[in-house]
Amino acid sequence: MDSPDVELPENVELPESIALAWGLRNRPSRGPKRSLSLTQLVAAGIRVAQAEGLPAVSMSRVASELGVATMSLYRYVPTKQDLLDLMIDTAFGPPAPPRAPGEGWRPALTRWAEANLAALRREPWIRHVPLSGPPINPNQVRWLEYGLAALRGTGLRGAERISTVMLVSGYTRSWANTTADLAEAAARTGQTPDEVGQHYWQHLARLTASGPYPAIHELLTEADDEEEDYYDAEWRFGLGRVLDGVETLIQARAAAQP
Amino acid sequence: MDSPDVELPENVELPESIALAWGLRNRPSRGPKRSLSLTQLVAAGIRVAQAEGLPAVSMSRVASELGVATMSLYRYVPTKQDLLDLMIDTAFGPPAPPRAPGEGWRPALTRWAEANLAALRREPWIRHVPLSGPPINPNQVRWLEYGLAALRGTGLRGAERISTVMLVSGYTRSWANTTADLAEAAARTGQTPDEVGQHYWQHLARLTASGPYPAIHELLTEADDEEEDYYDAEWRFGLGRVLDGVETLIQARAAAQP
DNA sequence: GTAATCTGCGTATGACATACGCTGTAATGC
DNA sequence: GCATTACAGCGTATGTCATACGCAGATTAC
Structure with a gap:
């Protein structure tokens, strides 16, 4: 050891x-x-x-x-x-099972993120507690261990591995908070989350109607495809951007040493 | 219009x-x-x-x-x-100047993120205020406009553009919070931020000494290169992962329509 | 057996966000 | 011009909260 x-x-x-x-x-x-x-x-x-x-x-x-x-x-x-x-x-409880033998870093880290998200969704009150610092308590350290374990053997340096885990963790927390806030606003006002979202866009449209906001106007005029799993798609989009960025670096590392 | x-x-x-x-x-x-x-x-x-x-x-x-x-x-x-x-x-004040003609989306979004970070660092108390919801107040909307403007013409759909802006914003906020917490802990205990960080690693080493934490142990044994701009490098690493991930998608879009 | 230490808890303190109502000021309507 | 209406400033009050302090009793160490 x-x-x-x-x-x-x-x-x-x-x-x-x-x-x-x-x-x-x-x-x-x-x-x-x-x-x-x-x-x-x-x-x-x-x-x-x-x-x-x-x-x-x-x-x-x-x-x-x-x-x-x-x-x-x-x-x-x-x-x-x-x-x-x-x-x-x-x-938070103990983390999901660690990366399995033969399992790639990306599926493992995706599973890790999704388990993290599940915990945050299960306990929406967590987001309101002021953060006390980097992970140090028992379950936090276990989660950190498994997150890092997912990245072993990828060629990332130690500092990069922990930065990656914190990046994924931060994104997960941010996304969980946003959707929990939405759900809470809906419950408080007797609306659905979609209705709350629609009101936000309406307010935004009203407030930007007479000003120089071409990018927002463009956004507001685009087809608002009401796909069923909009939230799931958005979660996957953001996680995908992060993991694609990590993958780009990992592949560049692999290409740099034949 | x-x-x-x-x-x-x-x-x-x-x-x-x-x-x-x-x-x-x-x-x-x-x-x-x-x-x-x-x-x-x-x-x-x-x-x-x-x-x-x-x-x-x-x-x-x-x-x-x-x-x-x-x-x-x-x-x-x-x-x-x-x-x-x-x-x-x-x-927060008004945002940094928008994307200039001829300026690529990536430099523009990088500038946007760095201006965002500068505002958060200028006002470290902001991180302690409970968030009230999506950007809707005047300066928030201006920042949103310029963030979206940086992504016009990239081929990203509207929902993807705003998700990207929120992703960058979330990462910036997360990173600003972490470093501000570190600085505050240092000021409170009469240490330097490096000393606070070292103590965290020492605590982590002590707590994981006798348990099954191979990934953390590996991390702790790696050369801790004391580069001068560790924090700047970490900021750039995380932003780079996010932007690489966005770039991967933009390039895939461009390749999909000749 | 005595001293030390701990547990449970009652009392108290200072701080805080905000409700309520009074007096005086200023605008509106007739 | 006067009565009515609405507002500004502010004193008083309320309930809630985290936590300090100290007492009486229970338990352990020597």
Whole structure:
């Protein structure tokens, strides 16, 4: 195994939030036994988020879900943001199966992206949580591992591989957010997502009617083909652009060394 | 001009937030004269955000900046979110000059993305504001126009053009957010951004030391070339992947019709 | 057995967005 | 010109929220 060759700081001090997420925080050895576990807190937070959306996830609401007093939660997590981070990591769950032997990098990375999208769609509240930084919690790291594994042997350098994974991940998140916002606006106004989209175009048409917006006007006059799977097509378009761009580089690398 | 051919609903009811942003809300004709303008409110909000970050932008803080009472602000904007939306649109400013005659789509879109990135870097507080939906406010629409204009004549369909613009925009925003978070973490902990990044890798190495993470281990063992412009290279890598992917499609389109 | 540490929780604090209503100002209609 | 209408500014108030603090009791270590 390579890791002994890594300049591995066994004594690296982990920030409390990370130690908490990985179960590395010191367990208390004195005092009364805890009535709850961190897992229960996280599960309760997720239940509230799923049922009532992220704005409902207050410390008091989660405590109520568990039948304890609000301030008890602070015995388990230092801040609410820590709880949210744990909720996200748990809600994401473990990643889809990694790239199989004989499976190309592109199908593997596509599967990875689609599983990522599925998780985000399953838990639309995730998009409202402020991001805490690069992937570091247990499931995040597992997802990162499998994303990187899809790119092994492609000739991409390490920095390029992680940039690629972050690029795909960023696109997936962006797309999931946009469609979730659309669905939420529809639910809030009693419309369908298509109707919400149509209203956007109508507003845009009205606002740009009298100004110098030739490219937008051209866009608005083009046939709006109402294909059934417009959203699926758009998802595939964007992912395809990203993966085509990666493929271009991989092929250029392969051609540069015969 | 094409717009008369658009099924243009002149009587489309604009939501109040949009009407406000475009100066289309009815002006009051009775009552005392206003002591402030909406522009002044927005400018005050931006000043506070720039000086103290987004968490400081409360209605009372902005009112204090203007020397008025908190509740006065609600005579000008219905909600705080409306003020934040206006602040973003104003802070973004007008877009960079559009694609010039003879300028290719790729250099034009690259310039567009880089101007977009510059705006986001100039105003790092923007990333913390919850997004309100697709581009609809005045400057947003101008940016959209110029992004679309860069892609005219490429053979991409309308839906593909706007998807491309959103793809580039999403990547730019994602990248700007990541680097801004890094810079902020550095400032908060008295480190350099490189030091913050190193700590992340150290944490990752520690946490994955004893688990099945071969792809991450491989990544950690690769030469970490400390090139001066690592961040610039990473930005260019990601944008290049996206634009290569777009270029692949444009060339395939051109080849499909001789 | 004593000291130390922890759990659960009640009380409290400061901050925040915004509802409500009062007084005074300015425009409109008759 | 006056009454009515609508608005501006702002003081007061409300409910919600994250979290600090401290108390009493439970549990462990020495």
